[in-house]
Amino acid sequence: MRGLQPVSETNAILYFGDKIDLALTPLIGKVVDHLRLMSHPGIREVIPSYTSILIEYHPLRMTFGELEELMAQSVSLVEASASAGRASRAKSAGSRLITLPVYYAPEVGPDLAAIAERSGLSIEQVIERHYQQSYTVCAIGFAPGFAFLAAVDDSIATPRHAEPRKRVPPGSVGIANHQTAVYPAASPGGWQIIGNCPQPLFLPDQQPMTPFQVGDTVKFAPITRQAFLSQGGEIWPDWT
Numbered sequence: 001m002r003g004l005q006p007v008s009e010t011n012a013i014l015y016f017g018d019k020i021d022l023a024l025t026p027l028i029g030k031v032v033d034h035l036r037l038m039s040h041p042g043i044r045e046v047i048p049s050y051t052s053i054l055i056e057y058h059p060l061r062m063t064f065g066e067l068e069e070l071m072a073q074s075v076s077l078v079e080a081s082a083s084a085g086r087a088s089r090a091k092s093a094g095s096r097l098i099t100l101p102v103y104y105a106p107e108v109g110p111d112l113a114a115i116a117e118r119s120g121l122s123i124e125q126v127i128e129r130h131y132q133q134s135y136t137v138c139a140i141g142f143a144p145g146f147a148f149l150a151a152v153d154d155s156i157a158t159p160r161h162a163e164p165r166k167r168v169p170p171g172s173v174g175i176a177n178h179q180t181a182v183y184p185a186a187s188p189g190g191w192q193i194i195g196n197c198p199q200p201l202f203l204p205d206q207q208p209m210t211p212f213q214v215g216d217t218v219k220f221a222p223i224t225r226q227a228f229l230s231q232g233g234e235i236w237p238d239w240t
Helices: 024-038 064-084 112-119 123-131 225-230
Strands: 002-006 011-017 043-048 052-057 097-102 134-138 147-150 165-168 170-178 179-183 187-189 192-196 219-222
Touching: 002 064, 011 024, 011 064, 024 043, 024 052, 024 064, 052 064, 112 123, 112 192, 123 192, 123 219
Parallel strands: 097 219
Antiparallel strands: 002 011, 011 052, 043 052, 134 147, 134 219, 147 179, 165 187, 170 179, 170 192
16 A cells, blocks of 8 residues: 555555565655655654654645645655655665664573573574664654664564563663664563663754664664673663
């Protein structure tokens, strides 16, 4: 399915497909970039996801039909610019590489041993297969600064816990099926936790508040316990 669908009087969803496809991520990021640069008075906000963009608009400033026409024009323009190699701004989505330090260890990654046992790998192999992969920011949500990253190596892809933990420490690096993410703040969570990133990922007093944009590439770099603590990381003994 592809096209604009109404959700409410003030919201619509622009669909690019009905299945998660990393090939869509750069296009979605470029369209979001284009719409935000446009600063159309009829559009309040655009929020990207894996296969779609949620659009919040002013129904008194533009009709759904006008929004539909604008979306079709925007997508066509971005696709044409990308294929011709002309839109330098459109190329920005997906062109950045973000490297995040991670301390991988059972004391901050209590699910490491279970993932290793489930996959038939050693803990060291689980860690290697996680940080050797390059990930794409496919969506930002759940919590401010929470970036959904894909795709986790098949051998360590693990479902969420059936029952979420009541509290997951900030910086926790988790796996949920073929996704991975870093919890930017303490919160309940059901992802399989394998490590911790000491770098703050949501700073509300700064601009931008989070380092992530849809389409970015993210790599994880393993660090020692000493480096983790020296960079501000904390070890929570009782959070599990």
